Amino acid sequence: MRYAIVAVVLMLAAAGRVRAEDEVDPCDQSKIPIEVDSTDPTAAKIVMVAGRPSHGPGDHEHMAGYVLLSHMLSQQSAKSFTVFVKDGWPKNEKIFDGAKAIVFFSDGRGGHPLAQDGGKRLDVIQKYIDQGVGFVCLHYAVDYNPKEGERVQKWLGGYYDTRISINPFWVADYKELPDHPICRGVKPFKQNDEWYYNMNFIPDGKGLTRILQAVPPDGTRGTADAKKYPGRAETTAWAYERPDGGRSFGFTGGHSHKFWANDDFRRLVTNAIMWAAKLEVPADGAKCVLDPKDLASNMDFKGMDPGAQLRMREEVKKLRARVAELEAELKKK
Numbered sequence: 001m002r003y004a005i006v007a008v009v010l011m012l013a014a015a016g017r018v019r020a021e022d023e024v025d026p027c028d029q030s031k032i033p034i035e036v037d038s039t040d041p042t043a044a045k046i047v048m049v050a051g052r053p054s055h056g057p058g059d060h061e062h063m064a065g066y067v068l069l070s071h072m073l074s075q076q077s078a079k080s081f082t083v084f085v086k087d088g089w090p091k092n093e094k095i096f097d098g099a100k101a102i103v104f105f106s107d108g109r110g111g112h113p114l115a116q117d118g119g120k121r122l123d124v125i126q127k128y129i130d131q132g133v134g135f136v137c138l139h140y141a142v143d144y145n146p147k148e149g150e151r152v153q154k155w156l157g158g159y160y161d162t163r164i165s166i167n168p169f170w171v172a173d174y175k176e177l178p179d180h181p182i183c184r185g186v187k188p189f190k191q192n193d194e195w196y197y198n199m200n201f202i203p204d205g206k207g208l209t210r211i212l213q214a215v216p217p218d219g220t221r222g223t224a225d226a227k228k229y230p231g232r233a234e235t236t237a238w239a240y241e242r243p244d245g246g247r248s249f250g251f252t253g254g255h256s257h258k259f260w261a262n263d264d265f266r267r268l269v270t271n272a273i274m275w276a277a278k279l280e281v282p283a284d285g286a287k288c289v290l291d292p293k294d295l296a297s298n299m300d301f302k303g304m305d306p307g308a309q310l311r312m313r314e315e316v317k318k319l320r321a322r323v324a325e326l327e328a329e330l331k332k333k
Contacts, residue, residue, distance in 0.1 A: 024293075027301040029063060029086075035095050038081035044100040044277045046073070049085045051106020051113060051141070053300035060140065061257040062105045064298040068260050071294060072270040075287040078279040088113035093124055101134030101247075101277035105254070108143025108160065115148050122151055129155050132246040134276030138269070139254040142196065143167075149200065156248045157208045157240025158201035167196040168220035169255075172236060174212050182211055182239055182249070182272045185285015189264040196252035197234035198226040211249075211268070212237035239272070247276045261295060263288060292327060 038045050048070070050062035063086060070082040083095055088106055096102060102125065106113050114121050129135060135155050143160035144152050152159050160167070171192045177183040197216060201208060213233040221227045240248040249272040253259065260266050270286040 024297070026296045026299045029298050029300075032063065032067060032084055032086075032298060034084050034086055035090055035092060037083060037095060038098075040079070040081060043079040043081040044279050045081050045083060045098050046101045046103065046273060046277055047083045047085060047090075047096055047099045048103045049088065049090070049106065049113060051088045051104075051111075053302050054107050054111075054140075055302075057299065057302050058258065059256050060107075061299050063300060064257055064294075065105055065138070065254065065260065066103075067298045068266075068290075068294040069270060069273065071291065072266060072286060072288045073273065075289060076274065076279070076282070078274065080274075080277065080279060089116070089121065096124070096128055096133075099128060099133050100279075101136060101273060102128060103136040103138065103273060103276075104141040105138040106141045108140040109145055109162070112141065112144060112148065114152070115145060119148075122148060125155075126151075129242075129246060130244060132242075132244050134246060134273075134278065135248040136251075136273055136276050137249075138251050139194075142199070142250045142252055153200060153202055155242070156250050157238060157242075158199040158235075158250060160196050160252070161200035164200060164223055164225035165196055165198045166220065166222045166226050167194055167252075168216065168222065169194050170216050170220055172212070172214040172216070172253075174214050176213075178209060178211065180209050180211060180239060181275050181281040182268060184271060184281050184283060186264045186268045186271070189262060191253065191259060191262055191265055193253040193259055194255035195234075195236040197236055198223065198229075199235060199238075199250070199252075201235075201238075202240075207241040207243070209239040209241075210235040210237075211239055211272075237268070237272075239275070247278065249273070249276050257299070258295060261290065261292075263290075266290065 048066040050066055054060040073080045137156055149159045149161055171190055172195050173190045175188050177186055213235050215233050218230045237251045242248060251269060267285050267288045270288055271281050274281050
């Protein structure tokens with residue numbers, strides 16, 4: 001039933017902007033505080049850098065994903081404060097000061113925020129890495145050109161390297177999970193996603209823990225290097241305890257916003273952000289109660305011509321009515 005709701009609300013998001021009388025605009029981000037710093041010194045500051053709008057509606061929803069994750073973090077007894085940054089980089093770089101963890105969810109490779117400004121942004125983040133600040137990259141943000149990747153590898157423990165890595169869609173069956181704080185309360189799960197694999201990891205593997213591993217279909221091994229390992233379990237998420245004392249986490253899933261509806265998927269990433277920020281992860285994992293509305297809110301507006309909006313308006317009303325029906329059914333259970 002949960003996925004039925006998700007399918008409907010994402011269709012709403014794909015309909016683009018709507019009129020006031022059509023209730024909530026799924027692309028309204030006006031209530032998100034951008035670059036608002038914490039005033040509570042006891043709360044762990046987590047800076048979430050959202051990339052520019054990318055892909056189609058419902059996919060690569062950087063800001064919407066962050067708002068959802070911030071709602072997960074707010075449910076924990078360990079206090080944290082989320083600082084939202086939009087369009088890939090802060091207007092004031094001092095917003096990173098005092099952060100316990102910095103998270104990137106953005107385009108990768110040449111479009112990666114850290115690939116801009118001729119390496120100056122890498123130098124900015126290096127300062128915080130040297131201080132032991134946590135470093136997290138989600139989905140496409142693990143993808144770097146070798147020029148940046150060789151440096152980021154020392155921060156993240158590994159990266160998507162186009163020379164060897166591959167990014168197919170496949171149903172990953174995570175049958176076993178390691179004994180690690182990131183996996184607390186997370187049960188084995190299956191999830192279709194664009195799970196990248198065959199990362200370029202640090203050579204000695206010291207400090208690296210492979211969090212999610214599954215065997216992909218051999219037909220997805222699209223690079224010469226990946227084809228060398230038929231039947232091998234591949235790593236799609238990992239934790240890295242850096243020599244500087246900092247903690248990092250790479251997660252290759254998260255292509256579609258609807259995937260956050262998976263409780264174990266959502267809890268694992270929430271646990272990981274807490275762990276990277278050196279917050280205590282509860283023995284039974286992070287509390288991750290989901291409000292279905294978070295799956296169709298705070299989306300990036302990705303363009304739709306006025307004619308298409310007019311044609312969709314009546315369909316939007318019907319879909320919203322169906323969401324209400326599905327939510328009512330859930331409450332009865």
